[in-house]
Amino acid sequence: MTRDNDTAGLSGEEQVTLRSPAELADALPYVLGFHPDDSVVMIALHGPRGRFGGRLRLGIPRVREEWPDVCDQLAECLIGGSERRGDRPDGIVLFLCQEPAEGESGRDVMERLRPLAQRLRTACGGFEVPVFEALCLSGGRFWSYVCPDRRCCPPEGVPLAMPGTSVMAAAATFAGVHVRGSLREMEARLAPLAGARAEGQERTLDMAGSRLVPKILGGVGCAAVREETLGLARRMMDRLRGAPPIADPSAADARDDGLLDDEEAASVIIGLQDRMARDRAAQWMEGPDAEAALRLWRALARRCVGSYGEHAAAPLTLAGWVAWSSGDEPSARVALGRALRVDPHYLFAKLLHQACNEGLDPELLRQCLRRDGADQAVHAAVHEELRRLDGAAAGAAPEPAGAEPPAADGGEHPERTGRRWPVRTTGPGGPTGPGASAARRRPEGRARTRRRSGGRGTRSRR
Structure with a gap:
């Protein structure tokens, strides 16, 4: 689950007023920075004019029996988190996004998800926060679960606006906002290779592990392996930096994969399981290093194939960190989320995910990282920000900078007809991220070893 504090992309001064369900549906990818797939x-919404605040995304649960509990948790997460930051929502807008399965229409999807939408509305109502609009986006159309007016929301649905033709698209283009494709496409850039290429890479990882892991665990050769790992990673970055840019992400990733051979990729993947090597690699986060480092970490994550899937936690977390440090929060959240899926106990990913959700300025982390190891740096920055937020919430919460002034009519919420949803990026913080201070840290110099069920070399969870 991802929880964001501000609207993606637009700066604090830009404002777009959304007046209809159609404009809300069109705005969603610009608010998130990508097109959500299979997502809640x-x-x-805050204030009499419905200023956008915190937002939350979760994959739609496949098991219907899980829907009630998930809905309660989502409502508590968004509303409770906003309250803890001193700005209780005045309303919520809800989107259910899922493409039709084979033999299914968009309207079938809408009807199938109707109980989920109703349960989410009930869960939010339990906190006395109304859902002003609930939309289903499927098959290039949208349906409203709230609007009874067939003129604007007919039973057959309404076609989504052509990309680039709406007021939100114009404002996003003016502000330099880039929609990064669909969530599925973003995750595909980090997915492991398949086929014969994956089989060869796994054999090479076996050989690299046999050569490097005893040195790392033995301690005597750990420093030499660390320097070898970082030097090899530097040479790979230089090679990627020298390749001309390609606009298409899939073609660019395929080209990067071809620039790295299996042996060097395996050596760096195994070497990054050493925490100190990973911490030093995390310092390639800015300036001319950032773009090449991000491409390298993505490519190495794709090389973590077969039984080495959990080894991807290190390059995925590094990819998330560099993306966030470079201002690409949507890509950062995708990478960090995937890192936590392959290893839910990976401390660096947990801390970065929390920091990103808390809305920390990455510069705070960069300053700490220049002094300390990655885990300590993120942990210190997160807790410093939490103390600041707790102190602010203890007093009277002031109106956030850039918030809408009170309405001239006394601040009453307008009726649904003609409701406007101004989009601002200086809205209040969203729910807090998961605590990570109790997570266990891998001892310095301890490497991951390949998971083999019931056999030797079982991977440590530390």
């Missing part, structure tokens, strides 16, 4: 998206 909830956005908090």
